[in-house]
Amino acid sequence: MSTLGLKLRELREQSGLSLRKAAMQVDIDVAILSKMERGERKFSKELVLKLADLYKANSHKLVIDFLSEKLLYDLEDEDFGLEALKVAEKQLKYKKQKNV
Amino acid sequence: MSTLGLKLRELREQSGLSLRKAAMQVDIDVAILSKMERGERKFSKELVLKLADLYKANSHKLVIDFLSEKLLYDLEDEDFGLEALKVAEKQLKYKKQKNV
DNA sequence: TTATATTTGACACATTTAGTCAACACTAAG
DNA sequence: CTTAGTGTTGACTAAATGTGTCAAATATAA
Numbered sequence: 001m002s003t004l005g006l007k008l009r010e011l012r013e014q015s016g017l018s019l020r021k022a023a024m025q026v027d028i029d030v031a032i033l034s035k036m037e038r039g040e041r042k043f044s045k046e047l048v049l050k051l052a053d054l055y056k057a058n059s060h061k062l063v064i065d066f067l068s069e070k071l072l073y074d075l076e077d078e079d080f081g082l083e084a085l086k087v088a089e090k091q092l093k094y095k096k097q098k099n100v
Numbered sequence: 101m102s103t104l105g106l107k108l109r110e111l112r113e114q115s116g117l118s119l120r121k122a123a124m125q126v127d128i129d130v131a132i133l134s135k136m137e138r139g140e141r142k143f144s145k146e147l148v149l150k151l152a153d154l155y156k157a158n159s160h161k162l163v164i165d166f167l168s169e170k171l172l173y174d175l176e177d178e179d180f181g182l183e184a185l186k187v188a189e190k191q192l193k194y195k196k197q198k199n200v
Numbered sequence: 201t202t203a204t205a206t207t208t209g210a211c212a213c214a215t216t217t218a219g220t221c222a223a224c225a226c227t228a229a230g
Numbered sequence: 231c232t233t234a235g236t237g238t239t240g241a242c243t244a245a246a247t248g249t250g251t252c253a254a255a256t257a258t259a260a
Contacts, residue, residue: 067184074170084167085189092181
């Protein structure tokens with residue numbers, strides 16, 4: 001089960017919104033939101049932002065979860081996933097510092 | 101310029117293989133290999149493995165570079181890329197430990 | 201029953217990605 | 231100059247993925 005989906009479902013419920021109403025507010029089909037909350041389809045970043053706004057939640061953390069989920073998806077069943085994350089981290093830090 | 105592409109180009113040259121010959125050996129079109137080495141197209145993992153084999157190189161490191169490049173691609177222009185990498189790392193460690 | 205909420209699957213549409221091919225430019229050798 | 235070898239480019243098609251739509255099925259409660 002998707003962490004992000006779970007979180008967004010909880011936030012929706014805390015906002016007292018039904019799936020239908022929430023979906024309508026962010027202008028997507030109910031079916032899609034249902035599948036996304038259950039991890040059957042991927043969220044888009046734009047939707048995460050829209051939902052964060054609708055639920056009045058911290059978009060920062062949700063976006064990080066969104067990205068992290070995307071990364072983990074790339075590393076599914078990879079033996080060297082952890083090493084790859086570390087190499088990516090190193091290169092990202094370098095990039096940031098050098099502003100490349 | 102792609103790190104992986106650069107490395108694989110160097111390895112090819114060290115093996116004394118022309119683009120055409122290498123491409124033929126791994127059963128792809130020359131154009132594709134040319135573009136991949138220059139970072140214009142993405143490698144597939146399978147191809148990286150085939151090339152590592154052809155060049156008698158350490159596939160381990162090349163695969164890690166391949167994955168890392170994929171991760172960084174996901175994080176392009178993201179403000180919280182580093183945070184996302186760290187969250188992903190944490191979750192991957194947890195997964196590994198729990199064998200989920 | 202009636203109403204509301206969620207889930208499911210089939211389908212079409214669009215976008216992305218992968219592969220094919222021929223032509224181009226450059227260099228070195230004959 | 232011609233030939234052969236190198237790598238690069240762009241146009242095109244095909245395959246794969248992703249996204250959105252819809253209707254029906256299921257569930258729960260009033």
